Amino acid sequence: MTTAPPLLEARGLVKTFLLGGGAWSSERRTLRAVDGVDLSLAAGECLALVGESGSGKTTLGRCLLRLEEPDAGSVLFRGEELLTLDARTLRHRRRGFQMVFQDPLDSLNPRMRVGPHLAEPLKVHRIVPPERIAERVAELLETVGLPADAADRFPHQFSGGQRQRIGIARALAPEPALLVADEPVSALDLLVRARVIDLLRDLQQRLGLAILFIAHDLALVERLAQRVMVLHRGRVVEHAPTREIFDRPEHPYTRELLRAIPRLRPGYRRRSLAQRACGAETLAGDGGGA
Amino acid sequence: MPGLLEIDRLTVTSRDRSGRPMVLVDEVSLGVGAGEIVGLVGASGAGKSLTAFAVLDLLPPGVERAGGRILFEGEDLTGLGPRGLHRIRGRRIAMVFQEPASALNPTFTIGFQVAEAVRAHQPRGERASREGVRRQVVGLLDRVALPDAARRLRSYPHELSGGQRQRVVLAMALACGPSLLLADEPTTALDVTTQAQILDLLEELRRDLGLGVLLITHDLPVVAETCDRVVVLHQGRVVEEGSVAEVFSHPADDRTRELLAAAVEAAPSVSSALSEPPEAAP
Numbered sequence: 354m355t356t357a358p359p360l361l362e363a364r365g366l367v368k369t370f371l372l373g374g375g376a377w378s379s380e381r382r383t384l385r386a387v388d389g390v391d392l393s394l395a396a397g398e399c400l401a402l403v404g405e406s407g408s409g410k411t412t413l414g415r416c417l418l419r420l421e422e423p424d425a426g427s428v429l430f431r432g433e434e435l436l437t438l439d440a441r442t443l444r445h446r447r448r449g450f451q452m453v454f455q456d457p458l459d460s461l462n463p464r465m466r467v468g469p470h471l472a473e474p475l476k477v478h479r480i481v482p483p484e485r486i487a488e489r490v491a492e493l494l495e496t497v498g499l500p501a502d503a504a505d506r507f508p509h510q511f512s513g514g515q516r517q518r519i520g521i522a523r524a525l526a527p528e529p530a531l532l533v534a535d536e537p538v539s540a541l542d543l544l545v546r547a548r549v550i551d552l553l554r555d556l557q558q559r560l561g562l563a564i565l566f567i568a569h570d571l572a573l574v575e576r577l578a579q580r581v582m583v584l585h586r587g588r589v590v591e592h593a594p595t596r597e598i599f600d601r602p603e604h605p606y607t608r609e610l611l612r613a614i615p616r617l618r619p620g621y622r623r624r625s626l627a628q629r630a631c632g633a634e635t636l637a638g639d640g641g642g643a
Numbered sequence: 644m645p646g647l648l649e650i651d652r653l654t655v656t657s658r659d660r661s662g663r664p665m666v667l668v669d670e671v672s673l674g675v676g677a678g679e680i681v682g683l684v685g686a687s688g689a690g691k692s693l694t695a696f697a698v699l700d701l702l703p704p705g706v707e708r709a710g711g712r713i714l715f716e717g718e719d720l721t722g723l724g725p726r727g728l729h730r731i732r733g734r735r736i737a738m739v740f741q742e743p744a745s746a747l748n749p750t751f752t753i754g755f756q757v758a759e760a761v762r763a764h765q766p767r768g769e770r771a772s773r774e775g776v777r778r779q780v781v782g783l784l785d786r787v788a789l790p791d792a793a794r795r796l797r798s799y800p801h802e803l804s805g806g807q808r809q810r811v812v813l814a815m816a817l818a819c820g821p822s823l824l825l826a827d828e829p830t831t832a833l834d835v836t837t838q839a840q841i842l843d844l845l846e847e848l849r850r851d852l853g854l855g856v857l858l859i860t861h862d863l864p865v866v867a868e869t870c871d872r873v874v875v876l877h878q879g880r881v882v883e884e885g886s887v888a889e890v891f892s893h894p895a896d897d898r899t900r901e902l903l904a905a906a907v908e909a910a911p912s913v914s915s916a917l918s919e920p921p922e923a924a925p
Contacts, residue, residue, distance in 0.1 A: 406805065542687060543909050544686065546909065571835075572911045599912065611911070615842075615862065616910045617863065619887045623846060623850075
């Protein structure tokens with residue numbers, strides 16, 4: 354798919370969690386949240402990780418940035434193994450890869466104005482000299498489409514979509530080469546969603562940013578990602594260029610994800626349930642625990 | 644076909660910081676018939692949830708109903724006192740919310756909580772036996788297709804997935820055999836796959852129990868696929884109303900067109916094999 358050397362490359366990643374049956378229970382089960390995943394991402398490319406909750410997509414994203422320690426495997430960022438780095442070096446390398454979270458309110462300090470949120474990473478990573486920080490903060494706000502006076506306001510004074518722009522601006526501050534965005538638009542309504550997706554695509558093209566976009570909804574990735582990996586129970590069940598996933602989905606789970614996307618088909622649910630009732634009875638389950 | 648619920652020129656007001664009155668819901672009229680699913684759509688802050696809260700007199704402090712009538716099965720709920728409303732709330736009209744975890748007590752098992760709902764709504768003097776209640780609880784959890792219901796009775800809410808929790812909340816809502824369900828963004832916090840299952844469940848409840856449903860959502864595609872009729876709210880007013888087929892093919896209001904355009908833009912283009920109802924599983 355690409356001949357450029359990968360920016361990020363993972364081999365055989367495994368992450369297992371212990372599921373206790375309560376403190377006094379002898380029952381100990383394990384969950385393989387990530388079960389042998391290989392992945393590579395070129396500079397400036399957008400790869401989507403799609404699957405329902407419990408599919409392991411978030412854990413995988415966290416393992417790649419070493420926010421979670423994988424049990425096995427290897428993660429190369431610009432050819433350097435991340436999993437064996439000491440904490441100090443890792444902190445330096447973090448400049449190169451940043452994360453955007455689902456609910457920016459969780460990652461923003463409610464008592465801090467927006468300006469200092471953006472200034473902090475600039476200072477920590479010494480991105481610009483101290484006298485240029487204010488200027489750079491203004492540039493970052495402009496980059497994500499927020500007014501310059503946003504710097505003086507508090508996070509709660511913004512709408513959901515604007516807060517997500519703040520989260521993105523903060524992630525961009527250290528000038529990373531890779532953005533990992535975990536469900537960045539799932540909490541937003543349709544009108545706002547489209548605008549934030551537009552922003553990410555624009556950043557990818559303008560800044561040459563690589564984006565790992567994590568979502569449960571395939572509809573969100575169509576206009577943004579070049580490739581899609583579908584995760585199911587910790588494994589990659591399908592991996593293809595985005596257009597192919599939509600035009601010729603091969604795995605039954607991918608087809609199910611595509612069907613589940615609500616579209617403007619008046620009366621669809623009634624028709625489809627009536628049709629299913631005529632055929633074999635299928636019972637909808639929820640697939641796995643928490 | 645309305646008749647089950649008829650909201651007639653409902654007005655809800657509050658006051659801003661300087662004490663000036665603000666109109667949050669402005670003469671909203673809408674109806675829901677038995678066995679009908681009506682979508683109430685609009686952007687955040689359009690007054691969707693307040694309209695539903697007003698039906699059960701559950702408005703937040705400082706927000707009040709300033710006018711209009713709310714007829715439920717022909718009876719005006721606005722004239723009922725707390726005792727009269729108690730007879731309706733939870734028994735004839737049930738409500739479910741966006742975040743199922745907030746409707747469940749984290750310290751009790753789901754079996755206990757559904758049983759509580761069953762007992763709370765039993766007629767006086769007709770206390771069922773423990774075994775009878777248990778059977779009803781399992782029946783309700785089966786009805787909402789909670790997998791392995793009998794074994795799940797002793798699970799706590801945190802041990803269930805978001806979709807399973809919403810099923811439990813629906814089971815509690817159905818415990819009293821309501822004729823109307825107010826569902827406020829019931830699938831917004833869920834995965835698309837789980838959302839599809841919960842919406843299928845609403846349709847089955849409508850079909851099998853003749854339940855009337857007022858489905859509040861900002862998601863137009865969800866309304867298109869699930870509802871019979873749609874009411875579009877904008878800044879507290881009804882800007883458009885009609886059958887789903889009619890409104891979505893010929894939207895008359897600019898606000899509706901804008902919401903539709905966003906939905907069309909967000910919709911994926913998928914191969915035709917997937918745009919029709921799925922074939923039955925082998």
